[in-house]
Amino acid sequence: MALNSHNIIPARIKEARESRGLSMAELSDLIEVTSQAISQYEKGIIKPSVFTLKQLSNTLRFPFSFFYKPKREKSCDNSPVFFRAVKSTPKKFRNAYSYYIEWADEIYNYLNQYIKFPEVSLPDVSSYINGESLDFETIEEIALKVRKYWELGDEPINNLVELLEDKGIILCRIKFKNKKIDAFSQWFNGKPYIFLGSEKGSAVRSRFDAAHELGHLLLHPHLKIDDVYRKDVSDRIEAEAHYFAGALLMPITSFPKEVIHNSIDYLLMLKEKWKTSVSAMIMRSKQLNLFSENQINYLNRQMTTRQMWRREPLDDIIEPEEPKLLNEAVDLVLKNKVITSDQFLNDISLFQNEIINICCLSDDIFDPPKKEHKIELKVIK
Structure with a gap:
């Protein structure tokens, strides 16, 4: 992609600023240009100089190519976030x-x-x-x-x-x-x-x-x-x-049959099976009228006494469920040499740490492969 001042995408400048949670005034202070100038960059009224664009790149942590990457059209059927x-x-x-x-x-x-x-x-x-x-x-x-x-x-x-x-x-x-x-x-x-x-x-x-x-x-x-x-x-x-x-x-068709005792320790046993928190099980039991009001109040008091509202037993035992789809897709195209790491990073135009986070990748996935030694030990007789 040729980087020239004629194909900077103004919307990308606004995107970069807002994605870092900065107002125009805050960004203005960081790169020492006026808020009015930033507003004009984002509206495409004027184009930032190469020096200013480099400041934007360094300050907002986006590769230079990000500001030249065309944006995909959004569907009018998008839901709110x-x-x-x-x-x-x-x-x-x-x-x-x-x-x-x-x-x-x-x-x-x-x-x-x-x-x-x-x-x-x-x-x-x-x-x-x-x-x-x-x-x-x-x-x-x-x-x-x-x-x-x-x-x-x-x-x-x-x-x-x-x-x-x-x-x-x-x-x-x-x-x-x-x-x-x-x-x-x-x-x-x-x-x-x-x-x-x-x-x-x-x-x-x-x-x-x-x-x-x-x-x-x-x-x-x-x-x-x-x-x-x-x-x-x-x-x-x-x-x-x-x-x-x-x-x-x-x-509702099966969980109520499991809830036969109103104690925290019993609910902790169910936690391993259903993989839901004790607090969620108490809430669900209340919704389905599995316990009386007094029993629910008792369980809530026990949660407070045992300091379990923020952290419960087994929270450090039950393994987190990690997304794998994007991870496996990136790994597949790189390992099969469909594209190179450099090509992927250039085409996506985000810093690699950002891509690693979004795709749940290993930290070293874009590292160049280690070269094998071109020398070998002598055989000493």
């Missing part, structure tokens, strides 16, 4: 992480030239959705329909992340800079994406996050962006996705 902590997440962080879905989509579409990815296979639940709130009985039906469609039966889901990838959902796991963000998801250009946090410290809570985001993708794709950020709508859809996650992971 659903954040698990939308109310407490500042807008600048929502904007910043929204770009990660665009980057994952660019990586997916690039690899899709060479890799046969699983087709999206989600049940049609549109008949349940009328644009208004969903009652919990309806959500139970939808969760059971998903289980039937995927032929899961009534048993615990062994590996939810692997299952979702098999059904055509692209999952990524990254480290969030804002501790209030647990996960986010979006339908983007006809493809469902879920991003999970890498610092959760609990495999079972991260599984619940994945199920929660699946709930958004199934129940709320029709919502408008402005609606999602209204408090009444945000509260409602969060409650619906939360209920869906519990109903999917702990189905």
